[in-house]
Amino acid sequence: MNILYILIPVSLLLVAAITWFFLWAIRSGQFEDLEGPAHEILMDDDDPKRVGSHTSKKRYD
Amino acid sequence: MAQAIMDNGLSDFYRYRTETAPTGKELVPEFLRQTEVYDNPTIQKRFVREVGEHLREAALILEGITCAACVWLNERHLRALPGVLEVQVNYTTHRAQVRWDERQIQLSQILQAITAIGYFAHPYDPARQQALLEQERKQQLRRLGIAGVMGMQVMMVAVALYAGDFYGMEAEYRRLLQWLSLLLTLPIMLYAAVPFYRNAWRDLRHGQVGMDVPVALGITLAFLGSVWVTWQSGNGAVYYDSVGMFVFFLLTARYFELMARSRSARASEALVQMVPAMAARLRLDETGQSQEDWVAVADLMPGDRVLLRPGDSIPADGVVLTGRSSVDESLLTGESLPLLRQPGDRLTAGTVNIESPLQMQVEKIGADTLLSHILRLLERAQSEKPYLTQLADRTATWFVLAVLLLAGLVAWYWWQHDPSHWLAITLSVLVVTCPCALSLATPAAITAATGTLTQHGLLTTRGHALETLARTTHVVFDKTGTLTDGRLRLLNSQVFSALTLANCLHYAAALESHSEHPLAKALLEAAKQTAVSTNLVVENLSNQPGAGIQGDIDGQRWWIGTADFVQTQTGLHIDPACRLQAQTDGHSLVWLAERDRLHAVFMLGDDLRPGAAQLVADLKTAGCQVLLLTGDHQHSAARIAEAVGITDYAWQLTPDDKLARVKALQAAGAVVAMIGDGVNDAPVLGQAQVSIAMGGGTQAARASADMILLSEDLSHLRTGLLMARKTLRIIRQNLLWAALYNLLALPAAALGYVAPWMAAIGMSASSLLVVLNALRLVEREQPRQKPATADNRNDSTPIL
Numbered sequence: 001m002n003i004l005y006i007l008i009p010v011s012l013l014l015v016a017a018i019t020w021f022f023l024w025a026i027r028s029g030q031f032e033d034l035e036g037p038a039h040e041i042l043m044d045d046d047d048p049k050r051v052g053s054h055t056s057k058k059r060y061d
Numbered sequence: 062m063a064q065a066i067m068d069n070g071l072s073d074f075y076r077y078r079t080e081t082a083p084t085g086k087e088l089v090p091e092f093l094r095q096t097e098v099y100d101n102p103t104i105q106k107r108f109v110r111e112v113g114e115h116l117r118e119a120a121l122i123l124e125g126i127t128c129a130a131c132v133w134l135n136e137r138h139l140r141a142l143p144g145v146l147e148v149q150v151n152y153t154t155h156r157a158q159v160r161w162d163e164r165q166i167q168l169s170q171i172l173q174a175i176t177a178i179g180y181f182a183h184p185y186d187p188a189r190q191q192a193l194l195e196q197e198r199k200q201q202l203r204r205l206g207i208a209g210v211m212g213m214q215v216m217m218v219a220v221a222l223y224a225g226d227f228y229g230m231e232a233e234y235r236r237l238l239q240w241l242s243l244l245l246t247l248p249i250m251l252y253a254a255v256p257f258y259r260n261a262w263r264d265l266r267h268g269q270v271g272m273d274v275p276v277a278l279g280i281t282l283a284f285l286g287s288v289w290v291t292w293q294s295g296n297g298a299v300y301y302d303s304v305g306m307f308v309f310f311l312l313t314a315r316y317f318e319l320m321a322r323s324r325s326a327r328a329s330e331a332l333v334q335m336v337p338a339m340a341a342r343l344r345l346d347e348t349g350q351s352q353e354d355w356v357a358v359a360d361l362m363p364g365d366r367v368l369l370r371p372g373d374s375i376p377a378d379g380v381v382l383t384g385r386s387s388v389d390e391s392l393l394t395g396e397s398l399p400l401l402r403q404p405g406d407r408l409t410a411g412t413v414n415i416e417s418p419l420q421m422q423v424e425k426i427g428a429d430t431l432l433s434h435i436l437r438l439l440e441r442a443q444s445e446k447p448y449l450t451q452l453a454d455r456t457a458t459w460f461v462l463a464v465l466l467l468a469g470l471v472a473w474y475w476w477q478h479d480p481s482h483w484l485a486i487t488l489s490v491l492v493v494t495c496p497c498a499l500s501l502a503t504p505a506a507i508t509a510a511t512g513t514l515t516q517h518g519l520l521t522t523r524g525h526a527l528e529t530l531a532r533t534t535h536v537v538f539d540k541t542g543t544l545t546d547g548r549l550r551l552l553n554s555q556v557f558s559a560l561t562l563a564n565c566l567h568y569a570a571a572l573e574s575h576s577e578h579p580l581a582k583a584l585l586e587a588a589k590q591t592a593v594s595t596n597l598v599v600e601n602l603s604n605q606p607g608a609g610i611q612g613d614i615d616g617q618r619w620w621i622g623t624a625d626f627v628q629t630q631t632g633l634h635i636d637p638a639c640r641l642q643a644q645t646d647g648h649s650l651v652w653l654a655e656r657d658r659l660h661a662v663f664m665l666g667d668d669l670r671p672g673a674a675q676l677v678a679d680l681k682t683a684g685c686q687v688l689l690l691t692g693d694h695q696h697s698a699a700r701i702a703e704a705v706g707i708t709d710y711a712w713q714l715t716p717d718d719k720l721a722r723v724k725a726l727q728a729a730g731a732v733v734a735m736i737g738d739g740v741n742d743a744p745v746l747g748q749a750q751v752s753i754a755m756g757g758g759t760q761a762a763r764a765s766a767d768m769i770l771l772s773e774d775l776s777h778l779r780t781g782l783l784m785a786r787k788t789l790r791i792i793r794q795n796l797l798w799a800a801l802y803n804l805l806a807l808p809a810a811a812l813g814y815v816a817p818w819m820a821a822i823g824m825s826a827s828s829l830l831v832v833l834n835a836l837r838l839v840e841r842e843q844p845r846q847k848p849a850t851a852d853n854r855n856d857s858t859p860i861l
Contacts, residue, residue, distance in 0.1 A: 001234060008241055015214055015245070022206045026199055 099168045099184060108184040110428045110437070115164050116146070120185035120437075121157045123150065123175065124193065127260050127273060127315075131180070133458065134269055138178050142166060152504050156185055179263040194319075201319060205312045208253035212305030214245045219302035239291045242301040250284055254308045270461045272496050275468065276311065279491035280304055283817065286484045298481070300488065303817035307492060314825035318501075318832050336411050336432065340376040341368040343420065358426075365423045369414040377410050377423045378430045384419035388412050438522035438769070448525075453503060453796065457496035460803070464494045471811045485817055489810040493820035494803055498828045502795030505835035510788040513840045518772025519753075519781045526767035528792075529751040530785035533734040535726055536680050537745075540691035540701055542738030543755055544775075545667040549580060551587035552648065553664040563591040565661040569653050571597035572610050572621045580649055583665050620654050627652040633659050667697075672775040674705045679779045681706075683786075686731070690719045690745075719745045736778070737766075753778065788838060795831045802827045 025031065099105065109119045123135060132150045135157065139148040144165025149158040159171060168184075175182040218238050225235055254277075261277035264270060287299040342354045343366040353368060358376040361367065366382065369375060375388070387399035390412045399415050402408060408421050410430040427433065468490045475483035511521040521527060538544050556562050570588035573581035602612040609622015611630065620627050624635045631654050648666035652659065680687050689710035691698050698712035711722065723745055726733050735749030746752035746766050754766035755773055770777060806823055809815050815823070 001231075004234065004237065008237070011214070012244075015210060019207065019210055019248075022210065023203060026202055026206070031199075031202060032195075 099172065105168065108428065109168065112160065115162050116160060117163050117168070118158070118160045118437075119168065121159060121172070121175075121182045122185050122193065123155050123157050124181035125179065125260075125263075126150070126152065126155050127256070127271070131260075131271060134178065134264075134267060134271075135175065135180060139171065139174065142171065142174055145171065151508075152501070154508070157182065178267060198316075198319060201312065201316050204253040204256070205309070205316050208249050208305065208309040208312050211245050211249050211253075212302075212309040215242050215249075215301045215305040218242045218245070222299070236291075239299055242299060243288060243291055246284065246287075246301040246304055249305055249308050250280070253312065254280055257308075257311075270458065270465065272457070272461055274461060275464055275491040275494070278465075278468075279488050279817075280307065282491075283307075283484065283488050298485070300484065300817060303485075303488065303821070306818045307821035310821045310825040314829045317829055336430075337374040337376050340373075341370070342366065343368050361423050361426050363423055363426060367421050367423055369419045369421060371414060371416050371418065373414050375408050375410055375412050375414060375421070377427075378425040378432075379408050379421045379423045380404075381406050381408060382420040382422050384417060386417045386419050387415045389415055435520060435771070438520060453500050457500040460494070460496045460499065464490070464496075464807070467807070467811065475813070482813060486810070486813045488817040489813075489815045489820040490807070492817060493806045493810040493815055493823055496803075498799035498802065498831045499796070501828060501831050501835075502799055503792050505832050506788050506791045506795060506838060509835045509838040510784055513838055514781055514784055516840070517777045517780050518770065518774060519777050520769040520771050521767070522769060523767040526751055527785045527788050529732065530734060530768070530782060531789035532732050533685060533751065533782070535686045535688060535731040535733045537688045537690055537723060537726075537733055537735045537749065538707070539735075539737040539745075540689060540693055540698060541667060543670075543736055544673045544689070544701055544705060545669055549583040549649070549665045550668055551583055551663055552666045552668055554661055556661045558658055558660045560660055562661070565653055566591055566663075567597060568614060568619060568660070569621055569651070569663065571599050571614060572602070572612050572619055572653075574599070575602065576604065576610060580651055580665055584651065584663065587663075618656055621651060624650065624652055627654050627659075631656060635659070669701065669704055670773070670775050676775045676779055677705045677707055680782070683779075683782060685734075685782075688726075690714055690722060692716075692719075716744055720748055723748045736770075753781075784838065791834055791838060795834055798834075799827065799831060 105117075105119075109117050112118050123131075126132060126135075132152050135150050136148045139145050139157075139159065144162045145159065146162060147158070147160040150156070151158075161168070161171060172182050218241055222230075222235065222238050222242075224230075225238075257273050257277045257280065260271060260273035264274055283300040283304050287301050287304075290297040290299050337358060339355055340358050340361060342356045342361065343351045344354060346352045361377055367376060367379070369386075371386070381402050381404050383404060385401070385403045388402045388408065389399045390409065402419065408419075409432065410425075411432040425431075468487055471490050472483055472487040475486050507524065507527060510527055514521055554562060554565070556565055560568075566584065566588040570585050573584050597614050599612040599614055602610065604610050605622070605626065609620060609626035609630075611618060611620045613619070620630050627633065628635055633654055635652065648664050651663045651665060653661045653663070677687050686709070687707050689698065689702050689705075689707045691701075691710070691712055692714055693712060695712045698710055702708070702710040711718075714722070723733055723735065727748075727750070732751075733749040734751045734753065735746050736753045736755070737746050738755045746754060751768070752766040753768045753770055755770050768781065770781075802823070806815065806820070806827075810820055
């Protein structure tokens with residue numbers, strides 16, 4: 001069972017890596033919008049009338 | 062699709078936010094510096110409302126609220142300040158409505174008082190609110206993730222330890238695994254569980270017991286107990302896995318609760334976000350050319366001219382100066398079709414210009430706009446606590462105290478009788494109870510329901526309104542302006558000559574153009590709707606009040622007016638049967654004639670609102686008595702009552718008579734809902750247990766009713782009644798569930814039947830269940846109808 005003395009540190013390293021990756025994902029906004037990207041593919045290109053409008057909140061298409 | 066747009070708009074915002082967002086530590090000194098700034102009158106203008114000469118009212122966001130006890134603490138603390146007159150804190154939206162006397166206390170002092178007890182407060186600002194929510198969400202997600210990853214590891218090791226208990230394990234490995242668990246639990250204790258200690262500490266410092274006190278106590282006890290066992294020799298049970306799982310489940314529940322809260326508050330948030338941040342202000346330069354300045358909406362002043370491009374949200378209340386476009390008011394009134402707006406028409410802040418550019422003149426800004434007013438009413442409704450909530454809040458505080466006491470007793474008892482299990486059992490007792498479900502039950506449901514109803518154009522302005530509406534037995538309608546439009550319209554017409562109807566209307570309009578009579582206005586309105594536009598010049602116009610008007614058009618003499626007037630002036634014969642019929646119906650007839658021939662007759666009347674009959678039928682099906690009380694004469698009362706199917710009606714009532722009748726109904730035990738136009742019916746509306754005012758546009762600002770039907774669409778009342786009943790049902794389910802759960806779980810835990818991890822799941826699930834149950838009241842947003850943009854409105858010319 002001495003293998004545990006190697007396996008446990010290895011698993012700890014793995015946990016550290018997973019934690020780092022998770023924190024990175026939050027920081028870089030991976031969880032920010034879980035639904036939008038799914039709809040993005042369906043969106044047509046930008047409405048030409050709206051170019052330059054900074055306050056647009058809604059689109060009708 | 063709408064969802065995706067929303068997300069899109071929001072993610073833009075977050076991108077902007079990350080550049081400026083302060084970190085937690087920076088926030089404190091910056092915040093303290095800022096509070097004095099809020100006393101500045103020009104800054105106050107944006108969010109502080111003057112109620113009386115010295116009375117001020119503002120909405121604040123509170124940070125750090127985690128349970129109902131915090132709400133109670135804040136309210137009590139602020140009320141104790143001299144000069145603070147009223148405080149209402151909404152648990153769901155974390156917003157506080159504060160009213161104070163500025164002679165005795167300044168806003169900055171109020172904000173500092175809140176900081177002093179461990180919370181942060183700042184004036185309500187939707188952008189800030191959104192940023193905070195996002196910050197809180199990320200923070201919670203980080204804690205949740207750490208607790209999850211570490212908790213799973215500890216769990217894995219715990220399986221090995223349990224297996225070791227069964228099959229035997231060398232002490233060396235046993236200790237190794239215990240130390241490993243300890244190591245893995247450290248991040249949970251030192252990072253993930255921090256909010257629990259912080260809240261518990263804050264509560265204790267103020268002599269309170271919030272629901273985080275037993276939680277923090279439980280976690281610390283379990284951890285320290287396990288550390289002691291590990292340190293000692295490794296003989297005995299360790300509870301690292303329980304700690305990990307408990308923190309993980311609790312954080313999960315809190316995270317979902319946060320999401321659910323923001324979702325149920327979204328309907329009112331959507332209203333807030335309707336006002337844009339920037340607007341294009343127009344000014345004249347030296348050469349007289351219009352120049353466009355891009356300014357913050359907060360800097361707009363009444364009188365400014367603003368350019369609205371298609372797709373722009375309207376930044377303030379005002380009137381159209383030039384341009385012709387359609388405006389989407391759906392978020393404000395529930396009206397699904399865009400409305401035509403042309404010069405002179407009113408525009409409301411927060412609505413959206415759809416097709417072509419408009420120039421508007423700003424009349425009201427910021428807190429004076431209709432939208433702000435609606436928001437304040439909604440805010441009040443959501444923060445007012447119905448009796449049920451107050452009761453639940455008080456119960457929850459005592460409940461936590463009782464649990465702590467009981468936990469002490471249980472610990473002592475098991476210590477005496479079975480020392481090996483006392484820690485596990487005490488933990489379960491501390492953890493399993495869930496006062497949160499009890500205090501969440503009502504506010505969660507009310508907030509969700511009011512949000513949904515607002516989307517339907519039925520604005521709730523008082524907290525008790527939904528509860529009372531659900532118990533309504535009698536629905537009393539006013540006639541004019543409620544079941545009917547309240548303004549005369551051209552209902553029917555008949556042309557006797559070779560002229561077309563449009564031409565007849567134009568002759569009529571030309572003759573009536575200088576009259577202020579309601580009939581004249583209705584005819585002018587009708588003429589405007591026709592496609593023909595002719596400029597007729599009337600000469601020798603003479604008006605005989607109460608009878609009619611005569612004038613010369615193109616050298617020919619024309620008459621318009623009552624049958625008697627036309628008959629005596631021209632000598633033409635008019636069929637009396639026709640007149641009688643109109644009178645019985647309560648309509649007015651207007652005749653148009655030349656010297657030798659009768660041209661047309663117009664029937665004008667106050668028409669039924671669409672959906673009135675359907676509503677009455679629905680109300681009857683729902684088991685309500687429907688009554689009509691009107692000040693109008695018998696004929697029209699009877700006609701309307703018959704048309705909508707009301708059998709119980711009374712006519713020619715003064716407001717006092719109406720009041721007496723409503724009182725009589727109430728004396729007989731009825732719960733009366735009164736539906737009136739909000740302006741003339743104020744006393745009766747006040748008397749009824751729940752009052753609903755019809756109110757488009759500016760009327761909403763004046764109405765003091767419990768609910769306001771902004772959409773003026775009667776079918777939404779039915780939705781309102783059904784929604785109210787559903788809300789009451791859900792509140793009852795929630796309370797019942799919360800009570801039942803606690804009653805069953807507590808004894809079971811005290812007797813040792815519940816393992817700590819089961820307790821953790823039970824507690825998290827029970828408060829989550831309450832919120833999810835309330836979420837059933839939130840309707841999924843319907844895909845909006847695409848507005849009819851093409852065809853008839855292409856004639857509008859762009860101003861640029």
